Amino acid sequence: MEFIVVLLVFMVIGALIAAETRDLLSAVIAVGAVGFIVSLAFLFLKAPDIAITQVVVEVLTLVVLVRATLRNDITTVEGMRGKIGLAFSLVVIVLITLAAYPFFKELTSFGAPLLSQGKSVSGFFLKEGLRRTGAANVTTSILLDFRMYDTIGEATILFASLLGALAILRRPSHKKRGAKDKEERIK
Amino acid sequence: MEYILSFVLLMIGLYCVTTKKNIVKIIIGLNIMEYAINLFLILIGYRQGGIAPIRTPDMSLAYFLRYSVDPLPQALVVTSIVIGFGVLALSVSMAIRIYERYGTFDINEIKRLKG
Structure with missing residues (x-):
């Protein structure tokens, strides 16, 4: 199997975890993991400029999202629509x-x-x-x-x-x- | 196969946006959709056994044209990533403000409290 397919499968798993986990902080960390795998995939798809940009933006994204979740009292989600x-x-x-x-x-x-x-x-x-x-x-x-x-x-x-x-x-x-x-x- | 997997990623993001009640989860879903679309554009431009579109002095033009991957999607995706971050920063600041005002991230409760 090609390496990029393995990366894509990992991304799908990470996105599922981010969508379904009940703890908000874990969801944020999972989406950060997906973002870093995306930047790795860009590197393997011969796009070094985008890989660098993605890493920088991903770090900023994680900081912003953690700020949204961390200081609040409610960190778990219950129920769906x-x-x-x-x-x-x-x-x-x-x-x-x-x-x-x-x-x-x-x-x-x-x-x-x-x-x-x-x-x-x-x-x-x-x-x-x-x-x-x-x-x-x-x-x-x-x-x-x-x-x-x-x-x-x-x-x-x-x-x-x-x-x-x-x-x-x-x-x-x-x-x-x-x-x-x-x-x-x-x- | 690769295209289908990135489409699956997009659909997971859409599912997350449409079914979750929590604002942070909705923002996370938007973020996942953005990853999927950026990745799809880069996948379209990839060439089997290709090289990055950077021309070193020892490369002839014919070799470069024969093996380089498509540079146009890459240039557009750089723009798209940065704009995605702008959208995320704006939406997270709105979410923080909503939390300060209503004390909840649940969109149903916010609807009940006001308007």
Whole structure:
């Protein structure tokens, strides 16, 4: 059996544990394990840039998720949604699988991408990347030259979401809260 | 086989999002779906016996074109991973705020308490 299949089976097992365990902290740790296996899989799929990015983002993800669970009193989950909700979601999953089935037949077989059939724009990037941008790493040359606008948009989204997180987590200042208390006391 | 396993991973994430009551579990399900989709895009671009799309000086252009894996999905997946982290940070901060306000992660109880 190929190594990547073994990694994928481990990922499926880890995701099942993360979905079904009752302890929230164990679920978070399981999803972190899945993330690190994903980065290992990226390394074996010859994508070193993404493997590095995935490791960094995974560490940050674990920190953020542990912060969400650790300081709270309730760390276990009980029960699920009702029977109707469960049945409905299973029906949705079956429907999506049926809808996706034709697309699986359209896919090229694993290990033979569109690039090797000359149908992809990537051949142009591979051929011209070094000459036009001077970057030996073609992924970087796409990220920072050919598709620079995507990267700018990504930075914008990241900045906006972090601003949003700060705005949500910010506490009202003590001075204001004190003033409100005083008003209520006067009333 | 590889495609089917990553599809199974996506479906586990969807199951987790649609059936769990706990907000943190829902966020975990979203995260699993994101992993599955990123992995699927990279799997599509993989070439059997391929090399990373980094051209060293001793490589001829023909050899590079013959063996390199697809660089375009890789560049897009880097963007997708970072955006996924932004989504996660925003949703976790909302979950923390909800917990501070209502004292629970259970979405049914939150619905009962307000609105």
